[in-house]
Amino acid sequence: EVQLVESGGGLVQPGGSLRLSCAASGFTFSSYWMHWVRQAPGKGLEWVSRIKGDGSRTSYADSVKGRFTISRDNAKDTVYLQMNSLRAEDTAVYYCARGARVGFLIDYWGQGTLVTVSS
Amino acid sequence: QTVVTQEPSLTVSPGGTVTLTCASSTGAVTSGYYPNWFQHKPGQAPRALIYSTNNIHSWTPARFSGSLLGGKAALTLSGVQPEDEAEYYCLLFYGDTWVFGGGTKLTVL
Numbered sequence: 001e002v003q004l005v006e007s008g009g010g011l012v013q014p015g016g017s018l019r020l021s022c023a024a025s026g027f028t029f030s031s032y033w034m035h036w037v038r039q040a041p042g043k044g045l046e047w048v049s050r051i052k053g054d055g056s057r058t059s060y061a062d063s064v065k066g067r068f069t070i071s072r073d074n075a076k077d078t079v080y081l082q083m084n085s086l087r088a089e090d091t092a093v094y095y096c097a098r099g100a101r102v103g104f105l106i107d108y109w110g111q112g113t114l115v116t117v118s119s
Numbered sequence: 120q121t122v123v124t125q126e127p128s129l130t131v132s133p134g135g136t137v138t139l140t141c142a143s144s145t146g147a148v149t150s151g152y153y154p155n156w157f158q159h160k161p162g163q164a165p166r167a168l169i170y171s172t173n174n175i176h177s178w179t180p181a182r183f184s185g186s187l188l189g190g191k192a193a194l195t196l197s198g199v200q201p202e203d204e205a206e207y208y209c210l211l212f213y214g215d216t217w218v219f220g221g222g223t224k225l226t227v228l
Contacts, residue, residue, distance in 0.1 A: 035217075037219075044206075044219060044220075044222040045159065045210075045219045047210065061216060062120070095164065097165075103170070104170070105170035105171060107167045111164050
């Protein structure tokens with residue numbers, strides 16, 4: 001059974017940093033793209049970032065480019081999202097999701113972790 | 120900035136059929152945008168329904184189908200059930216990044 005469990009959310013001040021983690025199980029982690037998606041309060045889903053299975057390629061939404069960094073540790077079956085220079089508008093539930101091994105899709109999702117940026 | 124547009128809200132009667140659409144500010148949506156569709160209910164994780172325009176996941180009920188319609192991606196629900204009331208999002212691929220639509224709130228009434 002595919003499982004994705006996010007952790008690391010919490011309250012952080014504007015300008016601060018936070019690192020989210022997503023522990024994966026139930027599939028060959030290193031073969032799959034992984035994504036981060038967020039949902040701000042009362043808003044829709046926003047795609048944030050993705051990373052290829054071997055970690056060789058990454059991409060970001062313009063809203064986080066230069067501030068967020070996605071990475072993965074395939075030995076630990078874990079993907080990370082390092083978030084720096086946080087702003088109030090980064091307040092959201094952050095979801096980890098599994099992408100494709102081959103093709104273009106997102107299938108399994110974690111339950112999400114809440115990040116609140118406030119003074 | 121790329122914008123993906125969905126109907127903000129739709130209402131359908133139980134047992135009825137409804138089509139949700141997904142348009143791109145860059146022009147017609149084609150199979151090369153690999154449209155994905157997701158269902159999201161409050162307090163739950165989003166659930167994937169459709170990928171690459173019209174492919175269903177193993178868990179997707181048969182009443183859900185995807186297509187291209189008039190330059191847009193489309194999600195059709197046939198024989199709508201009360202439990203289909205939810206927010207629905209499309210997701211399009213733009214070469215290196217993905218963009219979600221704003222979502223459609225589907226009411227079953």
